[in-house]
Amino acid sequence: MSLKSDLEQLKEKGLAQIKTVDSTKVLNDIRVSLLGKKGPITNVLRGMKDLSAEERPQVGSFANEVRDSLTEAIETKKQELQTQLLNEQLSAETIDVTLPGRPVEIGTSHVLTQVQNDIEELFIGMGYQVVDGPEVEEDHYNFEMMNMPKDHPARDMQDTFYITNEILMRTHTSPVQARTLEKHDFNQGPLKMISPGRVYRRDTDDATHSHQFHQIEGLVVDKHITMADLKGTLEVLAKHVFGADRKIRLRPSYFPFTEPSVEVDVSCFKCGGKGCAVCKYTGWIEVLGAGMVHPNVIENAGIDSKIYGGFAFGLGPDRFAMLKYGIDDIREFYLNDIRFLHQFKVED
Amino acid sequence: MKISYKWLQEYINLNENPDVLADKVSLTGIEVAGVRYPDKGLKKIVVGHVNSIEPHPDSDHLNICQVDVGESEPYQIVCGAPNVAAGQDVIVALPGSRIADNVKIKKSKMRGVESKGMICALQEIGFPENVVPKEYANGIYVFTEPVKIGEPVFKYLGMDDAILDFDITPNRADTLGMHGTAWEVGAMYHEKPTFEQPELTETATKAQDLLKVAVENKAVVPGYYLRIVENVQIKPSPMWLQIHLWNAGIRPINNVVDITNYIMLAYGQPMHAFDYDKLTRKEILVRDAKPGEVITSLDGEDHQLDPEDIVITDGVVPTGIAGVMGGLDSEITASSKTVVLEAAVFNGTRIRKTAQRHNLRTDASTRFEKGIDTASVTAALDAAASLLQQLAGGAVAQGVLVGNDIHPEDAVIDIRLDRINHILGTELTLAQVQAIFENLGFKVTVSDTDLMTVSVPPRRWDISIEADLVEEVARMYGYDNLPATLPKIAMTPGKFNPQQRFIRRSKTLLQSAGLSEVISYALTTKTKAQQFIMTADTALTKLDWPMTEDHAYLRLNLVSGLLNDIAYNVARNQTDLAIYEQGRAFTKKAGEIRPVEREYLAGAVTGLVSGDNWAQDKQVVDFYYLKGILNTYLADHDYTGDISYVANTDRPELHPGRSADVYVGEEFVGFIGQVHPAIAKAYAIPETYVFQLDLSTLLTLPTTALVSQSAPKYPATSRDIAVLLPDTVTNAQVEAVIKRRGGQHLQNIHLFDVYAGKNIEAGHKSLAYSLTFQNPEATLTENEINEQMTHITDYLTESLHAEIR
């Protein structure tokens, strides 16, 4: 039985050796010395031929057992050593995660563009088209088609930059109404449009006036568009821009191109209607003008106002942005101080 | 227009809190800008009687007054007013009182003399300077009618009132008179106003024997009426009249002038009075002014008249500017005896232009230009004459002198109930709508079950079509009562058009590359408008009448605006900037009037891309930084044509050695370069790089439709090549050669090094490229690649005299 006790001894000694190893190289040497072709286990197995037929399988299976447990021990130790090594390496690679990252600059969209995009997307979602129009307009479209013939007093209200007697910088986005109405084929469906863009007035620039500002015009024309539809549409707009809790209020007003005409107030988003400095203690803030398209505007475009009618509204992104962000000087939008512009990062 | 609550009560039964009334008026018709209570915040201000006065011993202008304020003992009050005198009934602010501007009056000593309170001027109890009668402007106010000593003064001065400030839209001039306002407010409360027309007694003297009247240009003077009142005695008006005027913001002058103003306020009909005796010829001729004519208006100003002005003349010489202001020569003065009263209708546009031309916007001109009630012209004239009779002892001559007679008619409009509900989205009944019209003073006859024939009096000249009536119904019914719905119509697809999508994508790309959007002014100076133009054959567009030279021309470029912005920021120590603008440039050919609007995109960078930090050295912007952004932007669009950059030394605003024109295929689309140092200096900006693209052109260029391909199955192989070249040879030339001889499997040319200096022959440079070859169908063999490389090197040597290293 000496072979078996040899194996027994070999196993004990081998396992003890493996246990104390602290490098993969030494571990490898042990593996070779114990399990290699010249190693003791191979030797034992070689000496098996001298054993009896009964003993041979017994010793053989025991030798395999010893080899397996040594192999397993070496493998386990190897994993252990590798993990240890990796941990040491990772530990040596430790960095200060609180150091700042490398700078990456992302540009911002102008706050007026943000307001405009927001409103465009709202109306696109309601099936409107976005129509662009010329900034240099004809008197014909800017005034006459909009029911403001020459000598109309309302022309004084919007002091105009003329280029010639007939050509001017548009004073509002309303001429796009006239241009679109003229071209629209009602056989293809109703007309639902908004038109954003720059407009110009002969004004001296100060905190509340700018010779250049922006407008967004809205127009819906079909066979049965009601003033209730206007109110509902503006309610959607007001809630979208100024918050879901907002209410709107229509007040009679006057525009040559709508009849009835209204000013639209939104309940103060600052105080909720109780009264504060933003709403001048009225609870309401005037945000836009609107009305039912004047029959003359419809007829001027060659459309029968007895059959077709609709509503129109006009709002100012500059005013919206000033209200929404508490900006008190309209010139900020056009001076482009980068510190001012960079505040407005979120396009919500 | 300042609306007195108490005056309104003379016409309608009104019992509403004035603040509530103001809100209601705002929501129903006319915006009320505010409500003023003249006696608000004032207290312990009473009528006092000056028993006696004696000069203050230590002052040359103060007087010591013993004033009866209704208590057992008179109060001793020191007063500095020059017009104080014994026997006067005056305004006394008692000790402990509050006067205007929340000033508290206390018992005090003035130069050693005790003073219990203060005798007040009207201004001191809150009257605006411009309504205080002239005789009291520089002193205390003295009551001229019986008042009770010790009583608060407010009721005697009409201060126990509420004044509503109507902010009238141009179409609602009917409320520029109290009668019209009473109709408007009455309709809100279902109250019908009543107006008392004063009785008029005429004398036997015939007006036509005293004065001839004629109107030359009847088209612009559709109504012209005169009355003559003799034996008029000029004096101050009674209190009730003065109160009506000053609460409406008009200064009382004398009875004649006050009556004309009062009638204007009541009827909305401007009224002019002038002195008959000052007419050189006893005739009135209304005509267009003649060139060169001059008149001195009541305010003492001389006016060069224009043939578009209408004038009142004595047959020869102008005595007044019609509808705007009377002439100084025929002014009513204290000695006037015979007064001519004029009530007329003048063409609104003519009056508006005259008022603008002479910078004379008056209460009269405002009413004429906005439109008056043509049905009440003679009623107003008669009422004025009657008041002259009552308040100035005048004798009204028989008859009205008519220069032109107007025949006002109601506007008759047919409208169906169904039509109103169709437009408003309501379900109003005939009775509801009819009541609204009738409350407004419109006559309604119903036929055919729901067809209303509505007669609108000339007072509401703003109403002439169906839509106008719909508005009356809507506002009187109340916009708050209107339902809120969304249009119930056929569905329409909502989407951006290709240009809108292109512009949105462009902005997103540039922002991702670190550029921030700016919006500059499209109107700029002549110099800046024509800098950085794309092509030389472009003409400028100028405003006919600019506000300032800073904004007089339409821009032909976007870059100059960006440079303005950079200058603005740099001046505020913001030196690292990357900005862009998307907007329009206004180009045109010489001789054309209307410019073409082209969508441009421009960017500018200056300073550092990133500053020094612990991890990396600072990176300064340069040509290639901006070019990288520009090229990434252009490459995003997948143009069919190649993007190329061609050096251009001729752009005057760019550094001649650092600027390039940008092409896509054969098409010029813009430029990139360093701002010329001279231009940079003019803008006061540091080294700056800019680009400008014509998006309108880019939008028209063909793009390659995407056909997706699987990721390559066979490996790619790279070969490096370094070439030594004369300085003058460009990278573009080398790349062109490589591309031409690279064969179909050359996938990519990557320039990884540019070197000049040590170990390189002077005037030469070394360029090193990594070339990638790939065959999607098979693995390329060493031989195939070697063969291709030989082609490339041979041709580089041959055509560019390159030395392969």
Ligand SMILES: [Zn+2]
């Ligand atoms: Zn508020």
